[in-house]
Amino acid sequence: MRKILAVIRREFVERVRQRWFWVMVVLGPLFFGALFVVPSLLAGKSGVKHIAVVDGTTTRFGANLTERLDRDTLFVAVRVPAAPATIDSLFAAAQRKGVDSSAPHPIDSLMAAVDRNEIDGFLIVGDETPDSGKAMYRASNISSFVTIATLDRILSELVTVTRLEREGVNPAVVAKARIGVDLKSDKIAGGKITGESAAQSFSLAYFMGIILYMSILIYGINVMSSVLEEKTTKIVEVLISSLRPFQLLMGKVLGVGAVSIFQFLIWGVSTRLLISQRRHIMGKQGLGDAGQLFQMPHVTPATAAVFLAYFLGGFLLYSAMFAAVGAMSSNEQEARQAQQPVMMLLIASFISMFAMLNDPGSTLSVTLSMIPFSAPIAMPVRWAAGTLPLSEVALSLAILAVSILGVTWIASRIYRVGILMTGKRPSLKELVRWVRTA
Amino acid sequence: MADPVIVDRVTKRFAGHTAVDALSLTVPSGTIYGLLGPNGAGKSTTIRMILNIYVPDSGSVRLFGEQGSGRDHSARIGYLPEERGLYAKMRVLDVLLFLAELKGVDRRAARSKALTWLERLGLSDWRMRKVNELSKGMQQKVQFISTILHEPDLLVMDEAFSGLDPVNSQVLKDTVLELRAQGKTILFSTHIMEQAEKICDHVCIIARGKKLVDGTMSDIKRTHGGRNLLVNFDGARGNADAIFADHRLVAKADASGQFAELELAPHADAQEVLRALVTSGARLSRFELAEPSLNKIFIDLVGPDAATPVTRPEVANA
Numbered sequence: 001m002r003k004i005l006a007v008i009r010r011e012f013v014e015r016v017r018q019r020w021f022w023v024m025v026v027l028g029p030l031f032f033g034a035l036f037v038v039p040s041l042l043a044g045k046s047g048v049k050h051i052a053v054v055d056g057t058t059t060r061f062g063a064n065l066t067e068r069l070d071r072d073t074l075f076v077a078v079r080v081p082a083a084p085a086t087i088d089s090l091f092a093a094a095q096r097k098g099v100d101s102s103a104p105h106p107i108d109s110l111m112a113a114v115d116r117n118e119i120d121g122f123l124i125v126g127d128e129t130p131d132s133g134k135a136m137y138r139a140s141n142i143s144s145f146v147t148i149a150t151l152d153r154i155l156s157e158l159v160t161v162t163r164l165e166r167e168g169v170n171p172a173v174v175a176k177a178r179i180g181v182d183l184k185s186d187k188i189a190g191g192k193i194t195g196e197s198a199a200q201s202f203s204l205a206y207f208m209g210i211i212l213y214m215s216i217l218i219y220g221i222n223v224m225s226s227v228l229e230e231k232t233t234k235i236v237e238v239l240i241s242s243l244r245p246f247q248l249l250m251g252k253v254l255g256v257g258a259v260s261i262f263q264f265l266i267w268g269v270s271t272r273l274l275i276s277q278r279r280h281i282m283g284k285q286g287l288g289d290a291g292q293l294f295q296m297p298h299v300t301p302a303t304a305a306v307f308l309a310y311f312l313g314g315f316l317l318y319s320a321m322f323a324a325v326g327a328m329s330s331n332e333q334e335a336r337q338a339q340q341p342v343m344m345l346l347i348a349s350f351i352s353m354f355a356m357l358n359d360p361g362s363t364l365s366v367t368l369s370m371i372p373f374s375a376p377i378a379m380p381v382r383w384a385a386g387t388l389p390l391s392e393v394a395l396s397l398a399i400l401a402v403s404i405l406g407v408t409w410i411a412s413r414i415y416r417v418g419i420l421m422t423g424k425r426p427s428l429k430e431l432v433r434w435v436r437t438a
Numbered sequence: 439m440a441d442p443v444i445v446d447r448v449t450k451r452f453a454g455h456t457a458v459d460a461l462s463l464t465v466p467s468g469t470i471y472g473l474l475g476p477n478g479a480g481k482s483t484t485i486r487m488i489l490n491i492y493v494p495d496s497g498s499v500r501l502f503g504e505q506g507s508g509r510d511h512s513a514r515i516g517y518l519p520e521e522r523g524l525y526a527k528m529r530v531l532d533v534l535l536f537l538a539e540l541k542g543v544d545r546r547a548a549r550s551k552a553l554t555w556l557e558r559l560g561l562s563d564w565r566m567r568k569v570n571e572l573s574k575g576m577q578q579k580v581q582f583i584s585t586i587l588h589e590p591d592l593l594v595m596d597e598a599f600s601g602l603d604p605v606n607s608q609v610l611k612d613t614v615l616e617l618r619a620q621g622k623t624i625l626f627s628t629h630i631m632e633q634a635e636k637i638c639d640h641v642c643i644i645a646r647g648k649k650l651v652d653g654t655m656s657d658i659k660r661t662h663g664g665r666n667l668l669v670n671f672d673g674a675r676g677n678a679d680a681i682f683a684d685h686r687l688v689a690k691a692d693a694s695g696q697f698a699e700l701e702l703a704p705h706a707d708a709q710e711v712l713r714a715l716v717t718s719g720a721r722l723s724r725f726e727l728a729e730p731s732l733n734k735i736f737i738d739l740v741g742p743d744a745a746t747p748v749t750r751p752e753v754a755n756a
Contacts, residue, residue, distance in 0.1 A: 006539035014528060233523030238584075241489040242512040242540040420491065 011255025205384035227326030314376025324411035327418030349374035372403035440503025448497030472638035481627035516590035676720030
């Protein structure tokens with residue numbers, strides 16, 4: 001036992017001392033922060049849009065629109081008054097492409113401003129806008145669909161209001177009619193409303209999946225390179241003369257596992273901090289709405305326990321396989337090739353997570369959460385996304401535990417023979433012989 | 439005191455090839471024991487079986503006259519493998535402490551011992567440096583310290599002197615002799631006979647996994663010696679070549695120019711050879727009945743074909 005402790009201690013201390021560990025510690029939260037922001041950015045948000053409203057209306061419509069846009073966090077709007085005739089000619093020009101384009105036009109100066117990046121775009125409205133719903137938006141970046149959608153929404157609302165008021169509907173009634181629907185979703189667990197919204201469940205499941213995948217991968221590979229280092233430096237022979245190969249393997253896995261738990265502690269605390277500061281950070285970037293999808297989830301003790309149980313299970317399962325890969329290889333290149341099958345298993349489990357997020361209760365999801373190789377990612381994701389009967393979790397954990405024993409038994413036999421072998425990588429047939437004879 | 443190592447008819451096969459074949463040997467306490475053989479003779483495999491790194495297919499190894507495998511006794515054994523290596527990115531002192539811990543030494547005790555040894559071998563300035571910042575010679579010293587830091591009763595060194603520079607070689611030899619003076623037992627393998635001849639009390643010569651001879655150095659020399667003639671000519675060689683070819687007198691001759699090393703034929707008398715040479719008109723400046731060098735005994739025993747190693751057993755198996 002004391003020898004195993006010495007191995008655990010060495011693995012832990014040497015790893016924590018390395019620079020890459022602290023780089024990961026710092027980059028980890030940054031990475032998770034990016035996971036918050038990037039999907040929002042991909043959804044089309046890229047900050048506040050400065051736009052000009054070219055107002056050719058003779059009513060208050062243009063001024064109202066400008067004011068409404070400016071109030072939205074997405075826009076900074078400035079009204080540019082224009083003669084109705086100018087607007088008419090613009091609409092006409094748009095219909096009969098390029099007829100007037102050679103003649104100088106007041107709109108040219110705005111185009112130039114877009115070119116110079118002084119404004120992001122301009123919106124043209126005229127008197128016919130409330131009637132026909134016709135308006136034009138010209139911008140350097142039309143593809144930003146959130147911008148277009150928001151513009152569309154605000155414009156439509158105002159057109160509706162203007163039309164209703166024109167028909168003599170009481171403005172108070174219009175205001176009442178405009179109150180939107182705010183669909184609130186709650187997750188039910190054990191017959192009780194948990195107070196956790198769908199968005200929170202989704203974000204929790206998403207994060208747990210990613211963290212599980214990444215840490216099982218990173219720390220599994222850590223075990224592999226540790227095995228490989230001892231093998232290539234030949235120090236393993238000295239070690240094996242002092243303790244059993246299985247003791248060495250166990251100390252190694254536990255030591256690397258302890259590093260991962262340590263890193264989780266640091267990451268956990270910083271991610272928690274980041275989430276609690278989410279509104280603040282996103283508000284600064286004008287991403288108020290994007291935060292909706294990723295709300296701070298309630299991590300209950302049960303969820304934490306499930307996460308930890310499956311992380312440890314997954315880590316033990318995969319690190320045993322990675323250790324066997326390290327033991328059967330003679331150098332980094334060989335190991336990189338030999339690790340492919342193990343990586344594939346893990347990557348497949350990760351990708352299947354997305355199918356599961358759509359429907360955590362489907363047959364596919366249930367199957368994946370029972371297969372030991374995908375369960376470490378699949379089950380926590382299902383747990384977070386929906387509510388599961390405890391019996392299902394227990395069954396899945398039991399299968400996982402039995403598989404860990406089986407896989408470790410095989411892996412440790414490969415390890416035992418492999419660490420003292422030199423020469424070419426064994427074929428599958430030879431591996432089977434190692435397992436049989438070890 | 440019980441013999442530290444008793445190997446009893448151990449056999450180890452790798453993928454149909456027998457690396458060690460029913461080998462028995464006994465290492466007496468307080469001696470320097472040389473396990474000699476050409477490359478591929480099974481020296482490393484034998485040593486690994488003694489240390490329980492390999493499990494013999496048959497036969498047994500008994501250590502210190504007690505039950506238990508090499509691993510169970512590892513606190514009393516220091517092992518320097520043929521292929522050297524340390525954790526490249528660890529600090530020198532940390533490597534020593536870790537390896538001592540695996541031998542069951544308390545960290546604090548290990549630290550003071552490690553510092554003493556580092557000081558003694560001139561490495562104390564390097565104790566906080568990473569192993570890969572050290573020169574190869576320094577790394578060898580560090581590895582040697584790690585082998586003896588826990589003050590083992592039995593020191594096992596595979597190809598002890600291979601890859602050592604002359605300075606380190608001397609350090610190792612001095613330390614080994616010092617350890618023997620303290621009553622420790624040293625078992626080492628080598629294929630370099632000159633080294634073995636200088637420091638071994640006992641030797642065991644093996645080839646192709648089988649023992650050819652073992653015993654104390656003096657016994658072996660006596661058994662295989664006394665039948666050796668060293669002859670130096672002083673100009674005229676007379677009819678020397680014909681006499682050397684006479685199998686009633688000379689069993690084997692290694693003659694070159696003015697010098698010849700002869701092995702007497704069984705029952706032949708050295709005086710007859712002398713008489714025959716002088717009668718044939720040879721002038722001699724030296725005629726000596728000598729002990730053979732270990733090298734000669736080795737080559738005689740092993741023979742030219744056994745010295746050609748088969749493929750490395752580990753590689754053949756992998």
